[in-house]
Amino acid sequence: xxxxxxxxxxxxxxxxxxxxxxxxxxxxxxxxxxxxxxxxxxxxxxxxxxxxxxxxxxxxxxxxxxxxxxxxxxxxxxxxxxxxxxxxxxxxxxxxxxxxxxxxxxxxxxxxxxxxxxxxxxxxxxxxxxxxxxxxxxxxxxxxxxxxxxxxxxxxxxxxxxxxxxxxxxxxxxxxxxxxxxxxxxxxxxxxxxxxxxxxxxxxxxxxxxxxxxxxxxxxxxxxxxxxxxxxxxxxxxxxxxxxxxxxxxxxxxxxxxxxxxxxxxxxxxxxxxxxxxxxxxxxxxxxxxxxxxxxxxxxxxxxxxxxxxxxxxxxxxxxxxxxxxxxxxxxxxxxxxxxxxxxxxxxxxxxxxxxxxxxxxxxxxxxxxxxxxxxxxxxxxxxxxxxxxxxxxxxxxxxxxxxxxxxxxxxxxxxxxxxxxxxxxxxxxxxxxxxxxxxxxxxxxxxxxxxxxxxxxxxxxxxxxxxxxxxxxxxxxxxxxxxxxx
Amino acid sequence: xxxxxxxxxxxxxxxxxxxxxxxxxxxxxxxxxxxxxxxxxxxxxxxxxxxxxxxxxxxxxxxxxxxxxxxxxxxxxxxxxxxxxxxxxxxxxxxxxxxxxxxxxxxxxxxxxxxxxxxxxxxxxxxxxxxxxxxxxxxxxxxxxxxxxxxxxxxxxxxxxxxxxxxxxxxxxxxxxxxxxxxxxxxxxxxxxxxxxxxxxxxxxxxxxxxxxxxxxxxxxxxxxxxxxxxxxxxxxxxxxxxxxxxxxxxxxxxxxxxxxxxxxxxxxxxxxxxxxxxxxxxxxxxxxxxxxxxxxxxxxxxxxxxxxxxxxxxxxxxxxxxxxxxxxxxxxxxxxxxxxxxxxxxxxxxxxxxxxxxxxxxxxxxxxxxxxxxxxxxxxxxxxxxxxxxxxxxxxxxxxxxxxxxxxxxxxxxxxxxxxxxxxxxxxxxxxxxxxxxxxxxxxxxxxxxxxxxxxxxxxxxxxxxxxxxxxxxxxx
Numbered sequence: 001x002x003x004x005x006x007x008x009x010x011x012x013x014x015x016x017x018x019x020x021x022x023x024x025x026x027x028x029x030x031x032x033x034x035x036x037x038x039x040x041x042x043x044x045x046x047x048x049x050x051x052x053x054x055x056x057x058x059x060x061x062x063x064x065x066x067x068x069x070x071x072x073x074x075x076x077x078x079x080x081x082x083x084x085x086x087x088x089x090x091x092x093x094x095x096x097x098x099x100x101x102x103x104x105x106x107x108x109x110x111x112x113x114x115x116x117x118x119x120x121x122x123x124x125x126x127x128x129x130x131x132x133x134x135x136x137x138x139x140x141x142x143x144x145x146x147x148x149x150x151x152x153x154x155x156x157x158x159x160x161x162x163x164x165x166x167x168x169x170x171x172x173x174x175x176x177x178x179x180x181x182x183x184x185x186x187x188x189x190x191x192x193x194x195x196x197x198x199x200x201x202x203x204x205x206x207x208x209x210x211x212x213x214x215x216x217x218x219x220x221x222x223x224x225x226x227x228x229x230x231x232x233x234x235x236x237x238x239x240x241x242x243x244x245x246x247x248x249x250x251x252x253x254x255x256x257x258x259x260x261x262x263x264x265x266x267x268x269x270x271x272x273x274x275x276x277x278x279x280x281x282x283x284x285x286x287x288x289x290x291x292x293x294x295x296x297x298x299x300x301x302x303x304x305x306x307x308x309x310x311x312x313x314x315x316x317x318x319x320x321x322x323x324x325x326x327x328x329x330x331x332x333x334x335x336x337x338x339x340x341x342x343x344x345x346x347x348x349x350x351x352x353x354x355x356x357x358x359x360x361x362x363x364x365x366x367x368x369x370x371x372x373x374x375x376x377x378x379x380x381x382x383x384x385x386x387x388x389x390x391x392x393x394x395x396x397x398x399x400x401x402x403x404x405x406x407x408x409x410x411x412x413x414x415x416x417x418x419x420x421x422x423x424x425x426x427x428x429x430x431x432x433x434x435x436x437x438x439x440x441x442x443x444x445x446x447x448x449x450x451x452x453x454x455x456x457x458x459x460x461x462x463x464x465x466x467x468x469x470x471x472x473x474x475x476x477x478x479x480x481x482x483x484x485x486x487x
Numbered sequence: 488x489x490x491x492x493x494x495x496x497x498x499x500x501x502x503x504x505x506x507x508x509x510x511x512x513x514x515x516x517x518x519x520x521x522x523x524x525x526x527x528x529x530x531x532x533x534x535x536x537x538x539x540x541x542x543x544x545x546x547x548x549x550x551x552x553x554x555x556x557x558x559x560x561x562x563x564x565x566x567x568x569x570x571x572x573x574x575x576x577x578x579x580x581x582x583x584x585x586x587x588x589x590x591x592x593x594x595x596x597x598x599x600x601x602x603x604x605x606x607x608x609x610x611x612x613x614x615x616x617x618x619x620x621x622x623x624x625x626x627x628x629x630x631x632x633x634x635x636x637x638x639x640x641x642x643x644x645x646x647x648x649x650x651x652x653x654x655x656x657x658x659x660x661x662x663x664x665x666x667x668x669x670x671x672x673x674x675x676x677x678x679x680x681x682x683x684x685x686x687x688x689x690x691x692x693x694x695x696x697x698x699x700x701x702x703x704x705x706x707x708x709x710x711x712x713x714x715x716x717x718x719x720x721x722x723x724x725x726x727x728x729x730x731x732x733x734x735x736x737x738x739x740x741x742x743x744x745x746x747x748x749x750x751x752x753x754x755x756x757x758x759x760x761x762x763x764x765x766x767x768x769x770x771x772x773x774x775x776x777x778x779x780x781x782x783x784x785x786x787x788x789x790x791x792x793x794x795x796x797x798x799x800x801x802x803x804x805x806x807x808x809x810x811x812x813x814x815x816x817x818x819x820x821x822x823x824x825x826x827x828x829x830x831x832x833x834x835x836x837x838x839x840x841x842x843x844x845x846x847x848x849x850x851x852x853x854x855x856x857x858x859x860x861x862x863x864x865x866x867x868x869x870x871x872x873x874x875x876x877x878x879x880x881x882x883x884x885x886x887x888x889x890x891x892x893x894x895x896x897x898x899x900x901x902x903x904x905x906x907x908x909x910x911x912x913x914x915x916x917x918x919x920x921x922x923x924x925x926x927x928x929x930x931x932x933x934x935x936x937x938x939x940x941x942x943x944x945x946x947x948x949x950x951x952x953x954x955x956x957x958x959x960x961x962x963x964x965x
Contacts (some may be wrong), residue, residue: 055586055587055588058817059812059817060568060586060587060588061576061584061586061689061812061818062567062568062574062586062590062686062687062688062689063687064685064686064721064722065723066720066721066723067723093808095807095808095811095854097814097827097831098827099814099816099827102812103811104812104814105808158827160816287855287856289807289808289851289854289855289856289859291804291808291854291863294692294693294805295690295723295724296723296724297723297724
């Protein structure tokens with residue numbers, strides 16, 4: 001399971017000799033339920049402030065929480081996807097004061113979380129990242145600080161929107177098994193793909209339905225110790241995760257090498273400045289006074305219910321990658337295609353009779369475009385067949401594909417619209433012969449001076465392309481040239 | 488002064504013999520005459536009550552069913568949420584706050600045809616045993632205005648005792664229905680935990696709070712319990728079981744019933760400070776039950792002596808969390824500050840009274856890191872011991888008996904030391920900790936001629952048995 005010892009590790013590449021990054025990630029996943037975790041208010045992104053609220057999620061006096069069973073199902077599916085043990089869980093109150101938390105306590109899970117002891121196997125890095133727990137909790141509202149910087153320090157006042165307060169979250173906590181920014185990004189991507197695959201979340205980092213906090217520390221390479229870590233918040237994209245981790249690890253190296261130590265604290269990632277900043281110093285250390293919430297009863301998933309979920313679990317990324325490898329994809333292209341959610345398109349196109357190799361080639365190289373998932377598998381298969389039959393060149397096929405994704409028309413229609421038809425070999429040869437006849441000196445040199453062939457080849461191919469208005473198959477032209485020259 | 492019973496009023500209004508409006512005006516007149524002295528209410532809602540009474544009367548005229556409590560004037564403790572009507576918990580921090588929703592028990596009462604006449608005074612946030620902790624001034628005991636009516640539901644007890652309402656409702660977390668019932672000579676029930684929805688009851692201690700009725704008769708209390716009880720999907724601690732109707736069994740009697748007098752609560756052992764007449768009347772009640780055919784004996788429930796200690800760790804702990812939401816951000820009164828934390832502090836400092844602050848600090852401490860196991864954790868284990876001891880007692884007995892309160896109504900200011908005040912709950916707390924039902928019934932008088940309350944306890948969902956015994960004691964108390 002470990003990486004090849006020939007290649008340098010990320011730590012080796014990014015940090016001075018002898019240091020190793022130790023990274024754990026906390027991923028908060030917003031669940032795509034219709035209503036909130038404990039209240040009947042709507043769970044929906046993008047509404048006007050304070051529209052999706054109800055006395056319960058506003059924590060009005062006298063209100064009580066009632067569990068949303070769909071949220072538990074989604075959370076258990078995430079746990080199963082992460083190879084966790086799904087167990088009896090108890091909701092606890094995490095007590096602290098903040099205006100975005102209507103009850104001034106958050107209902108979460110502490111001693112007894114729903115999911116424990118899982119792992120994620122990373123397809124490219126080849127490592128296994130252990131998952132400590134994945135528990136259920138309610139989200140907070142959102143505050144907007146109105147001032148110059150938009151941060152609390154210079155705000156004149158703050159506004160609070162409770163639309164998000166009470167939305168169900170699953171918090172996935174990894175062990176500090178991650179050793180570099182690329183590995184971290186791959187882990188997040190894989191987890192995101194999983195939660196989307198099981199239908200639990202839409203996993204959109206840009207909308208906040210998937211949020212990542214990074215716990216970063218370093219240690220001397222080869223040691224097992226866990227040194228002081230800092231929690232980095234406000235990493236809102238995969239790119240930020242990578243940049244923030246790298247910056248923070250280096251910051252720790254600089255501190256240690258200057259004879260100092262990092263302070264255990266929460267830091268804020270500043271994307272524009274490309275650095276972390278220290279956050280608010282909390283004077284009292286975080287004593288949340290956790291206790292089991294007396295307004296709720298324990299959730300006890302039965303073995304039968306868990307088995308039913310496991311039996312009806314949608315295919316996960318790992319399984320989907322395996323399916324592609326079985327139809328001829330390399331590990332790398334399988335990972336890429338699944339990451340783009342194009343695997344079912346590929347499988348369906350092959351099932352419709354298209355050549356697997358061509359299909360995979362297109363999916364890997366030509367379909368990194370928006371809307372590709374919506375492509376009709378039947379149309380895709382038809383395109384590949386046209387290419388196979390020689391009715392379209394590779395270049396033409398690519399162009400047709402792009403247009404198919406853009407406007408949904410069939411390959412036949414697009415080919416006809418452009419007047420694409422691969423030229424037949426006889427016609428092509430005739431055109432080539434005409435050009436040879438009209439360029440006797442160039443031909444003379446092509447035949448007799450092998451050193452000059454590459455340059456002259458370009459000349460002849462260019463002439464053929466001009467004469468055929470780009471419809472010739474470049475490869476075929478080269479074959480014909482070679483044939484004639486050696487005749 | 489005659490105090491018409493809820494049972495009679497409902498029958499008369501339903502039959503058309505009296506109108507709800509007439510009944511209401513009669514009660515409003517009593518309120519008008521004596522409320523300025525007693526201060527049972529935080530607010531009297533004449534306009535709303537008149538409108539509702541008129542509606543009830545229209546329904547009767549139209550031949551529609553106006554409900555089992557049709558036209559009954561009802562008072563609600565001011566920690567029960569009522570749409571558009573101020574609900575303050577007798578605290579400055581919620582002064583003027585109007586909930587946008589009705590609690591479930593309130594909805595059920597409206598559906599039953601009750602006419603709510605007002606919201607009653609309480610110890611602030613239900614923390615107290617005398618109603619002296621109200622931020623809006625105390626309630627006086629209608630039987631002796633130099634004395635407290637008990638607490639925390641003192642206003643609801645006084646309202647029924649004074650004839651302002653035929654039925655009232657309070658909440659009982661450590662005895663806050665039963666003790667004021669005992670001190671005002673009324674009947675007060677703490678139902679089994681989970682039988683009356685807490686949705687809409689402003690929380691004090693979530694694992695202990697229950698809404699229950701006050702009445703002048705056992706039959707009325709039974710009707711009140713039946714009106715508000717039942718499963719509520721909006722309360723996750725609401726039990727799903729169908730409840731046995733109580734009223735059909737009121738006259739069943741106690742022949743053959745095994746009644747256990749709780750040894751530890753009869754003033755002789757570790758727990759001292761019981762007034763002699765209180766003990767005497769409790770024994771007299773036991774004798775009355777024996778005379779009615781019950782088998783009476785003493786029984787030991789050893790852990791009840793630890794009830795007070797466990798309660799004063801568990802309840803404040805839960806309260807410290809439940810009262811965190813009063814932070815000046817969203818509702819209630821706000822005192823501004825330079826930043827949010829300062830605003831929170833200023834708001835809560837100004838808005839909460841001394842007893843509330845005391846319990847929040849106690850609870851915060853008991854839950855804090857390093858102390859959780861020694862305090863909250865341990866108190867919960869003591870709670871289990873109490874539950875186990877009750878279970879053993881109920882193997883040999885059907886119901887248990889004790890005084891409700893160690894003393895009769897005491898003068899204002901007599902128990903200014905918090906610890907002395909807390910001892911009022913000695914007999915009532917154990918059944919809050921176990922979740923089991925208990926009722927206080929007046930039986931005889933004590934010091935200064937003031938009423939004594941006797942407590943009957945039963946296993947979970949044993950309200951039928953409670954009321955059978957209560958009915959016999961009521962009969963014997965004439």
